[in-house]
Amino acid sequence: MSDQLETIEDYYNRLRKNQMKMFDSDDFETGKSHFNISMRKYCSFKSPYNRRDYYKVSFILGKGTFQYGAHQLYVDRPALFFPSPHIPYSWECDGDLQEGYFCLFNQEFFNGNTEFNLFKKTSLFKEWSQPIVFLTDEQAQLSNLYFEQMYKLNYSTYAFRCSSIKSHLASVLHLALENRVDDINPDELPANVRLYRLFDELLNKQFPLDSPAYPLALKTASDFADHLNVHVNHLNSSVKSVTHLTTTQIIKERMFEESKNLLKYTNWDIAEIGYTLGFEQPSHFNNFFKKHAEVSPLKFKSTV
Template sequence: MSLLEFYQMFAANRPDVIIPSSSLDIPTGHFNVFKRLGYCTLNPSPYNRRDFYKISLILGKGVLHYPNEKIVIDGPALLFNNPTIPYSWETTSEFQSGYFCLFNDSFMRQHSPSNDSLLLKIQDVPVFYLDELQVMTVSAIFEKMLAEIETDYTYKYDLIRNYVNLIIHEAMKMQPLEDPAGKTHNAASRLSSLFFELLERQFPVYSSDHVLELRTANAFAERLNVHVNHLNHAVKEVTGKTTSDHISKRIANEAISLLKHTEWNVSEIGYCLGFEYPANFNMFFKRQTTIAPKSFREAHHELADPRKR
């Protein structure tokens, strides 16, 4: 989903919102902030990958759906969604309030061009649950954003960028303290982050005619311009698992999602995930999940349809 597509969907529920189509690609980047009240509906948001960052203060209940898990939000929470991970939000309570802001990569990199941005430090933890004092603190920052974006101050977006960083810092303070020894692994962490970003860019798969371009450790290493042994060592050092393990798991998760949410047949799903022959896809899926793809789909449909229980 692009920023323009988001605004078009947003405006359907908020007629007062102006679609800023002429300012979405400016070099300084794009930023906007809103109150959630009056926007949330009981219909789940589309399950896909956005091309922008979104930070939300959730006051209300709902479920975040990710490729391989779902997170139940049953109390005040701070959510960080980034362009690499597809997700969907499902509202489960009538009461919904809070705030959200959205921005693209260009906006945050105006004064922080390094890959080691604050956003990278929290990318592995999408949800932070807040106590009453933390809700007040984060709400106050969002209110400052709302007020500042309406001003004519020349440097208002520099100030707003600082407010975004303040929210990120509040989240970082909620994370466990880092092991000082971990500082020696910065290079491995950077390379691993690049690998995972490249991996996630391939998903979700929107068309059965599209075939995954990168499916092996060698293919990723070539794209990242490093030796495959160097990539494998970095990923194993940071995660404890091999590059191939992560690739296989992510492809399997996408296969699960496609079996659940599309009507494509098993052969089409296997083909778009890079398996030329259905038998190879069947063996791969069974090795990853212990069940054949056709059996998995049938079992899921039975669970999803109360009439078949």
């Protein structure tokens, strides 16, 4: 796997360096929810082989080749492309006729709507999924409609444009899931990816949390290792080899994401939320949340 990681900031800097004005990127702030969309006819004809720290969804009308991890994927008909952020890829156009759209968004945007939670339990954007979904003519027309609306909304002054963009993006993701019949068989995956997949499925099955009466069961890397009947060091090394993150980092990030959702969308008090997430003392949850959000849970709740 390539160790080169391109951030959204790196990507925008590369566009500016090459004097490519595909879209306005002035509103990007690290750590803040971010979404952007562009027509593909403004793309460069070759992108570097890197991992990305952001999500990208492309609606491709045109021919070209993806180098995706160890695989070469040729696109010669309408398709949707959903790469995993953990797998390096590059794209090279085959011919001048390139149409369609692509959008990119960061983790904060993906986490900012509970409607997206169900997609985290699917194969989309995962290392074991096929990243290309080929489309029929009817599906291509539908995809074009969704992306065209997102493009218009992104540059509109409509007060609820962000919510509408997320709804259209969710429709694209649903369309992909309806057609996803060729994901990689678990038996064909490397052992480290198989173990990471089991961990990922266990982690996401625990969310969303429905009631303080049913607190989080698996909270630590050791909890997951015991449940999977493997040594914690083996789990840690497998997860890190795939994601470049530790098992604990992934668990804590998912807990933090859920804590924000509970603060936003429930009337539970701070102590109940902390207890449901596995913190026996409210002060421990308070410290955990402040470390990640740089504000207290109470202040966060009062501003949403």
